Amino acid sequence: MKIQLRVKGAEQTTAVELRRVSGGEHHEYQLGVDEKNIELCIEEDGSNSGWIRSHGKLSRYHVLRRDKSIQVWLDGRVHTIDVVEPGRRGADAHAGPVSETLLAPMPGNVLQIKVKPGDSFEAHQPLVIMESMKMEMSLSIPHAGRVGEIRCEVGKMVDMGTVLLTVAPAESDD
């Protein structure tokens, strides 16, 4: 079966097909990647690891699948590969008009909120100071803008991904 895979963050999707070679040794495979086809031997030594031999070159691999994301460890590097669902060219395809937000990068405590709704801010200006794992983090946005709503409170714990504040929609000036 052909599956659509994509390196995390990359634009293009790659069609991958892995078939057992019929009549061959148990671990002989034919790998199709887009238009290319190569023969490989894959010997699993667990359900999530093994050896791949391609023209005499040996590679050790470990894989971990979590939902639509696969981590592949191969020869010392970790590759994150997304499984793209049929009919959906990419996870970002659903992105409609999105209002910008500043998210908590980690769970932690809000120490200071340096702006008020309606304030203009510069690129990289500290907006919220958080503390996590005893380190202070100054959170900013890499471009200028205006604060929409403040959605956090000083002294409160927030989870990773909590919206701390929103950015007011840009006024069209062109």
Next chain:
Amino acid sequence: MFSKVLIANRGEIAVRVATTLQQMGVVSVAVYSEPDKSALHVRSADEAYPLEGRTSAETYLRGDKILDIAKLHGVDAIHPGYGFLSENATFAQQCADAGVTFIGPPPSAMKAVGNKVNAKNTLGAAGVPLVPGWVGAMDRGEKEILDQARKVGYPLMVKAAAGGGGKGMRLVTAESELLSAIETAAREAGSAFGDSRVFFERYIQHARHVEVQVFGDQHGQAVHLFERECSIQRRHQKIVEESPSPALTPELRRRMGEAAVRTAKAVGYTNAGTVEFLVDESGQFYFLEVNARLQVEHPVTELVTGHDLVRAQLLVAAGERLPFSQEDLTQTGHAMEVRVYAEDAQRGFLPSIGRIEHYVPPVGPNIRVDSGVAEGSEVSIHYDPMLAKLVAWGRNREESRQRLDWALRRFVVLGVTTNIEFLRELINHDEFRAGRLYTRFLEDHPIEIPAITEPPMEVWAAAAMATRSSAHRQSGGVATSSMVTTGPWQQAGAWRAW
């Protein structure tokens, strides 16, 4: 010798201490918080008792709970590891009062060195070279602070008096930044150490961080076990440590070793400690601070000296003489250590939390891995995300560096993101290979991890295997993890920190 020792710590250091205890025939006792109930350090000990609570403040920092367990279960001594209660003089005193030996320096020596301001005063008097600075109180008014800072000169470093591990530290390059830097450093110090006092001293440009391992016993003997260079740091946290330092001549090594022993004697130090120095480009060295504990990077010293420092700690704490004299000690070959963290180097080094699904540390000649986790361990937000220390020994620096690179290439961790690829790029950097190290190395030489947009064919093959085997597993009724790997910073229109 003790018959039962409690390890008041977690992670790799608790595992490492338990190993030596078992080798010496001493029963090892672990304590653990709720999130750590199945942690590796619990399984590595001979006995384990819970500390109710989740956070460090509720558990590993609760000297009272730990002492209660020690008394209830007939413990003779407590090894504090590093961090947590290791440099807490009050806890050391409470142990003494309860008749339990604290494996570390006496409370008086901890107090003398624990506050950096006091340490500078004592050691200046003992003739140990100090960085020029100002240790006056910060409530003397802005004018005096600014005047004193001008005398010290910019750039300068604001530091927490009770500090360590880079917390409460700020580099100030211009006068306009000074007061706000003092304010943030004081706040960070207050929350990390419960003591918000700060001071400042001149920032030494292109300085190396070179520290000397010292050891004292209760019979008046004090020796040094040579240096470790720990210049490679990120936000003042050490990342790579090695011994010997590529910068030290035998003459400088001898002088620094003597200064370190003088420091230990000036404060009546016993047990293991580290005297940290800055070394400037001309080979001048300045006292930085004393770490009154076993250091994270102690394996580097163990590999070049051949001595088990935890074993020596136990002997000294039990009242025996140091198992080595200065003349016995030699520094053989080269050892290099890296700290493997669950963090994402490509996303601002954010800690990566989750369950470790695959964990295969490298095995080979002259490779040492001190792990705090195993397959199935959870990396939580509650504690430091260090997974392991990886150390390689070689006959010379290049041999140990190559061996370390080999080991990093074979270290498999899946489930959380690690800094392994970052460490490989770092130790293969030309300037690193040349040994031209200094504390702001990473600011000047940012490490790029080359992005791979077209992975080798084998990656596609392995990914395809994963889609097959997971279908297999699901049909077999084995639950797959529901962890979502997309973090908030990957959402459209959202920005992550710094």
